[in-house]
Amino acid sequence: MVMKDKNPGCRIIGVDNNKEHEKKALELGIADEVLPLDKAIEKSSLIVLAVPVDALGKLLPVVLDQVNDQVVMDMGSTKENVIALAADHPKRSRFVATHPMWGTEYSGPEAAVKNAFSNKAVVICDSENSDTDALELVKNIYRQIGMHLIYMYAAAHDLHAAYISHISHITSFALANTVLEKEKEEDAIFELASAGFESTVRLAKSNAAMWVPIFKQNRENVLDVLNEHISQLRKFKSCLEKENYEYLEELIEHANGIRRILK
Amino acid sequence: MVMKDKNPGCRIIGVDNNKEHEKKALELGIADEVLPLDKAIEKSSLIVLAVPVDALGKLLPVVLDQVNDQVVMDMGSTKENVIALAADHPKRSRFVATHPMWGTEYSGPEAAVKNAFSNKAVVICDSENSDTDALELVKNIYRQIGMHLIYMYAAAHDLHAAYISHISHITSFALANTVLEKEKEEDAIFELASAGFESTVRLAKSNAAMWVPIFKQNRENVLDVLNEHISQLRKFKSCLEKENYEYLEELIEHANGIRRILK
Numbered sequence: 001m002v003m004k005d006k007n008p009g010c011r012i013i014g015v016d017n018n019k020e021h022e023k024k025a026l027e028l029g030i031a032d033e034v035l036p037l038d039k040a041i042e043k044s045s046l047i048v049l050a051v052p053v054d055a056l057g058k059l060l061p062v063v064l065d066q067v068n069d070q071v072v073m074d075m076g077s078t079k080e081n082v083i084a085l086a087a088d089h090p091k092r093s094r095f096v097a098t099h100p101m102w103g104t105e106y107s108g109p110e111a112a113v114k115n116a117f118s119n120k121a122v123v124i125c126d127s128e129n130s131d132t133d134a135l136e137l138v139k140n141i142y143r144q145i146g147m148h149l150i151y152m153y154a155a156a157h158d159l160h161a162a163y164i165s166h167i168s169h170i171t172s173f174a175l176a177n178t179v180l181e182k183e184k185e186e187d188a189i190f191e192l193a194s195a196g197f198e199s200t201v202r203l204a205k206s207n208a209a210m211w212v213p214i215f216k217q218n219r220e221n222v223l224d225v226l227n228e229h230i231s232q233l234r235k236f237k238s239c240l241e242k243e244n245y246e247y248l249e250e251l252i253e254h255a256n257g258i259r260r261i262l263k
Numbered sequence: 264m265v266m267k268d269k270n271p272g273c274r275i276i277g278v279d280n281n282k283e284h285e286k287k288a289l290e291l292g293i294a295d296e297v298l299p300l301d302k303a304i305e306k307s308s309l310i311v312l313a314v315p316v317d318a319l320g321k322l323l324p325v326v327l328d329q330v331n332d333q334v335v336m337d338m339g340s341t342k343e344n345v346i347a348l349a350a351d352h353p354k355r356s357r358f359v360a361t362h363p364m365w366g367t368e369y370s371g372p373e374a375a376v377k378n379a380f381s382n383k384a385v386v387i388c389d390s391e392n393s394d395t396d397a398l399e400l401v402k403n404i405y406r407q408i409g410m411h412l413i414y415m416y417a418a419a420h421d422l423h424a425a426y427i428s429h430i431s432h433i434t435s436f437a438l439a440n441t442v443l444e445k446e447k448e449e450d451a452i453f454e455l456a457s458a459g460f461e462s463t464v465r466l467a468k469s470n471a472a473m474w475v476p477i478f479k480q481n482r483e484n485v486l487d488v489l490n491e492h493i494s495q496l497r498k499f500k501s502c503l504e505k506e507n508y509e510y511l512e513e514l515i516e517h518a519n520g521i522r523r524i525l526k
Binding site for chain 2: 101102105120121123150160161163164165167168169170171172173174175176177178179180181182183185186188189190191192193194195196197198199200201202203204205206207208211212215216219222223224225226227228229230232233234235236237240241243245248249251252253254255256257258259260261262
């Protein structure tokens with residue numbers, strides 16, 4: 001939406017396997033028209049792939065096969081896998097791999113939020129393998145919607161993403177399952193849920209279709225940080241079991257260190 | 264603040280061990296005057312105790328000793344301990360035990376948020392042990408600031424609070440420690456931190472002075488739910504280790520059940 005405000009000539013063509021989503025996107029004015037994939041590629045100068053990362057691996061080569069001088073970008077949450085799949089494609093250099101560090105627990109066209117990306121970070125990966133004009137087009141679009149650009153290699157991106165995004169989703173899913181398991185009175189959850197509970201558990205509403213492929217593709221990094229997380233939780237458990245409240249205080253004060261980083 | 268808008272005659276006397284907080288409360292208009300505890304009790308009709316739950320256990324008997332027909336209420340996050348400590352006090356019936364289910368990760372007078380409690384729940388515990396007039400006064404105040412009242416026994420409150428509030432804080436502290444441990448590049452946390460990470464980790468900014476006493480007083484319930492949480496996380500770990508993505512999908516879909524309860 002912001003892109004259209006800033007580029008009055010710009011037209012957005014929607015492509016979705018789900019006919020209901022296509023209809024909704026037109027109704028909401030997110031797309032100006034909807035077309036089948038091949039027609040849409042033919043008519044576009046920029047093709048934005050926003051699908052779960054497993055589908056992306058299949059879709060990207062198909063799209064690149066049909067590309068002349070168009071630019072193709074993705075917005076997936078893992079980067080090594082998709083970049084590896086495109087590595088040997090003759091049109092590799094028309095592809096720009098990106099990950100905007102923002103999302104919500106919702107999906108589909110109704111989940112769109114205007115100005116959502118403003119002041120957020122976007123990671124651009126392995127940019128030296130993209131053509132200069134393709135890179136410039138993608139960078140300009142992200143700048144127009146107010147994002148700041150960060151450059152990384154795919155492997156570094158996937159590692160940092162495991163620490164800073166993927167583990168949050170696992171803790172949130174596990175917390176939801178914990179509470180659903182222990183709290184048999186759902187009315188109590190509904191009535192008592194505090195702002196704190198809501199904010200730690202909201203990511204648990206996220207879609208399995210989106211997240212299973214992310215965890216699969218980033219399996220080793222996620223396992224590594226998940227093991228650390230379980231051992232951190234065990235420290236809290238041990239403090240409570242042994243009634244070691246001095247160490248509990250230390251653990252909490254150490255966690256408060258996050259204040260230095262997140263205001 | 265809302266209380267003062269609705270009750271123009273109402274005056275608020277602030278009492279705080281920390282002189283800086285007293286000054287700040289006057290500056291921000293949260294208190295009309297500040298006084299030592301005994302003078303404040305003498306001049307008040309309602310005494311609101313808002314201190315960490317360990318201090319509360321010491322403060323409540325001291326306050327009740329000085330009370331004639333004033334009403335005393337607390338707002339602590341655990342209820343069994345404080346109620347037990349007041350149980351045999353001759354003025355027990357002037358005390359109303361409450362827990363408003365809202366807070367932030369911040370503390371001190373500058374953390375005050377106008378209208379914060381509107382539409383949130385407040386739990387009133389063991390209400391049959393409070394005098395009718397005391398209970399009515401407290402209920403009216405909570406109604407005036409827009410909260411809805413829930414009645415519970417202290418033991419039930421502490422159990423539900425462990426599930427719905429206390430465990431969220433432990434997961435958030437542990438997540439902060441996990442990321443601080445794994446992610447040695449603090450710039451990366453700062454730059455990449457997504458909305459999802461911020462919302463799961465924000466409670467980790469909470470104060471040790473407030474939370475150690477809560478975990479101590481609600482130790483058995485918190486340990487019970489923490490054990491469950493660790494075993495839920497182990498299920499995610501096992502799925503990733505064994506590459507069992509069908510079961511991973513099931514775990515996520517089960518967690519999505521939280522959508523039924525939290526809109």
